[in-house]
Amino acid sequence: MSNDRLIYLPLGGAGEVGMNTYVYGYGPKNRERLIVVDLGVTFPDMDGTPGVDLIMADIAWLEARRDRIEGIFITHAHEDHVGGLGHLWSRLRVPVYARDFTARIAAKKMLEAGQPVDQIVTLDTSETIELGPFQVRFLPIAHSLPEASAMLIETPAGRLVHTGDFKLDMAPGVGDPFDEDLYRSIGDKGVDVMVCDSTNIFSPHPGRSESSLPQAITDLVRGAPGLVVATTFASNVARVRTLAKAARAAGRSVCLLGRAMQTMVRTATEAKLLVDFPPTVPAEEAVDMPRDKVMLIVTGSQGERRAASAQLSRGSYLGFQLKEGDTFLFSSMTIPGNEKDVLKIVNALSEQGVEVADNTQGQYHVSGHANRPDLERMHDLVRPRILIPMHGEHRHLRQHAMLAQRRGMASAIAPNGTMLDITGRDPVVAEYVDTGRLYLDGTAVYGALDGIVRERMKLALNGLVMVTLIIDEDGLPMGDAWADCMGLAREGRSKRPLAEVIEDELAEELERTGKKVLASDDKLIEALRKRVRICCVDEIGKKPEVTVVVSRLSD
Known part of the structure; x- marks a missing residue:
């Protein structure tokens, strides 16, 4: 009996709309060969991520297993599926596979990030590529841009369909119309697992065609x-x-x-x-x-x-x-x-x-995602044994899983970081993987837990006071400390300039500060910071962030 298993792991895009990053694996436990589907982004907002340019899935789990990755597949050229490729490829360094239009956009992403475009391999929908235990083929599917693709993934443990983003549009204007015969024929051969778009699960009416606009x-x-x-x-x-x-x-x-x-x-x-x-x-x-x-x-x-x-x-x-x-x-x-x-x-x-x-009356826009009746039609065509919802907030995933179960399919909710073992008749949670977010901030990429954005938010919420003090060769203050205030009211309760009030308070603090504290940067900085914050609470009712710079002439 084989001990190999088939796994599915979303690192982004499950439990949210955007930042799609999915992993499939097959092989012995903890030694599976892996393929990655999509490396997308989501977008920041000034409330939670001020100043950030893009947000991507944290791929630390993948990076630690880079030697086991066979390739990256990009389903289509939307930013939430391809936007992270140029920024993250250098951490994985494996070939990237896409259809022609998507490959052209992916190449631009790689070029802009200074990465080698020769790592992008263009595949046609007639081609099946074999990578380790996987046989993978792109399937044409309709969406709101050209050459969107589902994927047929064949493994020793069974056949999978990853739908990507899709709609049932027979006349999309540009790109592939939905081909019912293709998906019916795939279903006729047997599909063990379908990982399926859930975005419009709450829309009760069949989706409309681009040709209606x-x-x-x-x-x-x-x-x-x-x-x-x-x-x-x-x-x-x-x-x-x-x-x-x-x-x-x-x-x-x-x-x-x-x-x-x-x-x-x-x-x-x-x-x-x-x-x-x-x-x-x-x-x-x-x-x-x-x-x-x-x-x-x-x-x-x-x-x-x-x-x-x-x-x-x-x-x-x-x-x-x-x-x-x-x-x-x-x-x-x-x-x-x-x-x-x-x-x-x-x-x-x-x-x-x-x-x-705008589209309030439904005249000027149609969605690129399948509504609930269209999802049911896809279920009927492909007829998977297991259906795993993806691409949606948790409420979308839950509703789609419930629909699948009512229609006789096994299902499980797998938000980001939830690894499912999909080898048997029912999907089973195998483990939970630490996952999070990476921020592109200018040209720097760092993690959400690095504290940089949190510090920026504190500055935005509280303002900043910068205090500068010079200590002479004898270890004594050389004149008064001075304060610069940023993002704070100019005057407080005393009706005097806030910076002047702070400087007076600092002068009093320094007069009573002993040599032992003056000799220690840490103790001196803490004493001055505390005095500034108390002063600001009294004057303007806020505790700002305080930076104290001590310069010693003896140094």
Whole structure:
């Protein structure tokens, strides 16, 4: 009897939307050969991660087992699946496999991070690659960008389908339509485990096709009197095409604004996926054209502060200024957590007299994820023995697991860090792995437990007082200490400048400080820090962060 086991381990993307990072393993316990599926990112917010650029799964568990990893597979080119590749590849250093469009985007990520692009291997959906105990094939599937892929993973312990992100769209406009016959045929051969997208489990109606949007968008653009601006996900090339064709049908020229938007359209064109995209005009030409003859398609549908949408809402971008009578279309959904940032843009546009159209009535956007009836259809086609929900918050995973069990499949909830043994008839929790988050902060990458973001939040919440003191060759203060206050009220209860009040308090403290304390940096710093915090509580009711710099001339 074999002691080998088949395992599934999410390090990101299970219990949250974003940061997808999944691991499959087969072999003897603790010696399994491994493959990684996706290395994605999620995005920070000013409340919990101020100043951070990107958030990625902590792959320390994988890094410690790097010699057992056969390869990395990227299912599609959304940031929450490929965005971490360039930043994390150097910790794993194994080949990366993707379909053509995804491989092109992955190569850009690697190049930007200074990593070797020759490590990216392009696979076609007709190819099966054998890596250790795994035979892996990409399966075409419909989503909200070209060449999204599910995966068929065959092992000595059974056959798995990893759906990736998907929808049942027979006419997506750009990219692969959903192929029922393909997935039925895979189910006919027997599938032991399906690890399945859960994002829209709570949506009770069948999902709509991308082909249902052009007429409504064209009518909106045709009826707009002034400049029209539309924003959507840059990666949703089919939607960008729909918007551009609507503009042309309404007699408008098309201008793409935002690096990501231009990159995605150019990449899809190079990959021969976008063969009928309308001609565009550069920004410097469009800005001089009549307002009712131009449509801008811009980045920033999620309220990103530096994207074109936000900059237009704040005043101007590349010479364009919005005014009363213009129309701004959000042809997108707002990802949970981004509502506040999007509403800031909507309100700023409203103050300028701009007419804002969104998907409140379901006219201008369709989801890229399968709704509950579509998930049930996928269950019926593939007919797995075990269904493991992924890609969703805990409530999504739980609801999907309950649905699977009601429909006769074994199931288990596996949030990030939960390793499942999926060798037998039922999934069993094998162990729990420490997992967490890595922050990209400028060019530095560090862990959530390093305390850097926590310190930054304390500074943001409490303000900072910087105290400087010089000690002479005799070990005595050389003049008074001085204080610089940042992020604090200028005056307190005494109606005097806060820095002056602090400096007076420090002078009193130093007058009564003995030589023993003056001779010890640690004791002196602690005494001055304590006095500053007490002073600030009395004056302004806050305890700021306090940094004390002691310079000794004797040194």
